[in-house]
Every structure is written in C-alpha cells, then in structure tokens.
Amino acid sequence: MTGKCVWFEGIPFPSLDYSPELLREVQESFLVKDKDVLLLTFPKSGTNWLIETVCLIYSKGDPKWVQSEPIWDRSPWVETKHGYELLKEKEGPRLISSHLPIQLFPKSFFKSKAKMIYLIRNPRDVLVSGYFFWRSAKFVKRPQSLEQYFEWFVEGNVVFGSWFDHARGWMSMRDKENFLILSYEEMKWDMRSTVEKICQFLGKKLEPEELNSVLKNSSFQAMKENSMSNYSLLKGQYFEENGQLLRKGVTGDWRNYFTVAQAETFDKLFQEKMADLPQDLFLWKQ
C-alpha cells in the first residue's frame, strides 16, 4: 500500500487530518493527565463500541450524551488535528482515543497515572472488517480486493502499521495496574461482565437499571441507528454512500472470506509473531 497516506516513522497514516509534524508534537508534547482515561485500539477492533460503552458508563446509562455529540468529539483521537485541538482545550478528566502504536504514543503517559484500556480483536476479523471499511474511504489507498488487502495486512502495510507490532507493543504494559486489556470477543460473549469489569477498573458504580441501559444503548442495533455514533455524518465527504462502520458486528466472520491457503498463512504468521506471549491473551477460537 503506497500513496494517499501520510508516513511517519515508517508507519502509514490516513491522509486526512494527520501530519508528521503533528504526530511528532503529540509524541513529544501532549500532556496526559492522571485523571485521563485512554482508549487504545488497532483500527477495526471495536474502537467505537468501546468508546460508546465508556461514554454510557460515564453518563450512568443515560443516552442523552451519546445521542447528541459526535463520537469523535466525546473521546477525541489525540493523533488527529481535530482531536488534538479539542483535547488541548478540554478542562477536567478527559476521554481520549488513539490508534497509535506504543512507540509513537505521548511520552507523558508513561510517567502518569492515567488509566488505559487496550481493546484487542482477532486480527483475522480486524483484517476483514478493515477491507470492507477502507474500500469505501476517501482518505486512504483503497484495496481493490480482499486478496490484495490480505497481502498488505500480513506485510504490516496498512494504516497504523503491523497489527502484530501494535498488539505486541501495547501488551508489554499488561502487568501495569493502570492498564486493562479487553477483547472484542469477550464483549460479544458477555457484555454485562465486561461492563462490570470496565466499571471496576475505572472506579465507577452503576445501579442495575443503569447497567441495563448501558447494555441497551451500546448494542449493535442502537449504535447503528445513532447518527452520532455510526459515522453517517461523514458520508459524502469522507466515505462513499455505501460505506458503513457498523457492518456485521460478529466474531469469526473471517471464515466466510479467507481461503484455506490464506488461513494457513495467517496461522503460521501468528505463531511466528506471537508464540512467546501468554496465549490466554488471545481469547478467540482462531
């Protein structure tokens, strides 16, 4: 994948709202505060689902906030021009989203007590989700086929770089007490327990009916219908009309797309790259 991307430290970024100068400034100068909460993902891991869930926890299940402010303003992306400007002005504890790999993240975070949630998803599903998403985006080089995107992905030649490097990098933080790893798969299998886990990590308490409302308003259907969360506001300018953020929202969709040979190639690569990490970090059944 070359062209229509901004390159920084060997990693391609979307051409929209990113620049090498800003990425350097974010890394060197953005001040993470102890009370900030950071939501970290590789793109297409369920980022927006996590943001919506945390926003709903903050509002105790009341959907007013998530239905009235665009998701990218509620928890701005620190590495985008828009997000960086918003965050600099924001008073008090902030929700901050990011797809940055650990080596490019604001240095101040590593000296802070800010809490971070890293959401991981089966990279095979990340790949398939990314293929469908990026082929309708106007600010990256679009893949022409799944076969082509598969090649880019396994080479680490997609926006935000190699999934393997991203996951390995952030997982090195797994023993820190201000760092929580969640998976898309556990959110799908038991969202109630996952919300309870997030609440415990963030020191938030929800009444049973508040928790029910978080579950209801963060569901796939509720988010798909919420114009503040489903990216429909970006259609035309940034995405083709047929583009959709909330595509299927399931686990294991890769099985419908990978050939036998692609599945074998991916398994081999996963083994090569991740074998030395505790395998209970990867909760999906391939």
Ligand SMILES: Nc1ncnc2c1ncn2[C@@H]1O[C@H](COP(=O)(O)O)[C@@H](OP(=O)(O)O)[C@H]1O
């Ligand atoms: N409430 C929800 N429940 C389940 N999946 C959700 C969801 N909200 C978003 N997703 C899924 O998360 C993926 C997008 O990730 P991100 O927010 O990181 O861009 C998409 O996956 P699919 O393309 O597999 O459907 C999307 O459908």
Ligand SMILES: CCc1ccc(OS(=O)(=O)O)cc1
């Ligand atoms: C606000 C435009 C935009 C930019 C990048 C996006 O994708 S991702 O968050 O990096 O997955 C989506 C929307």
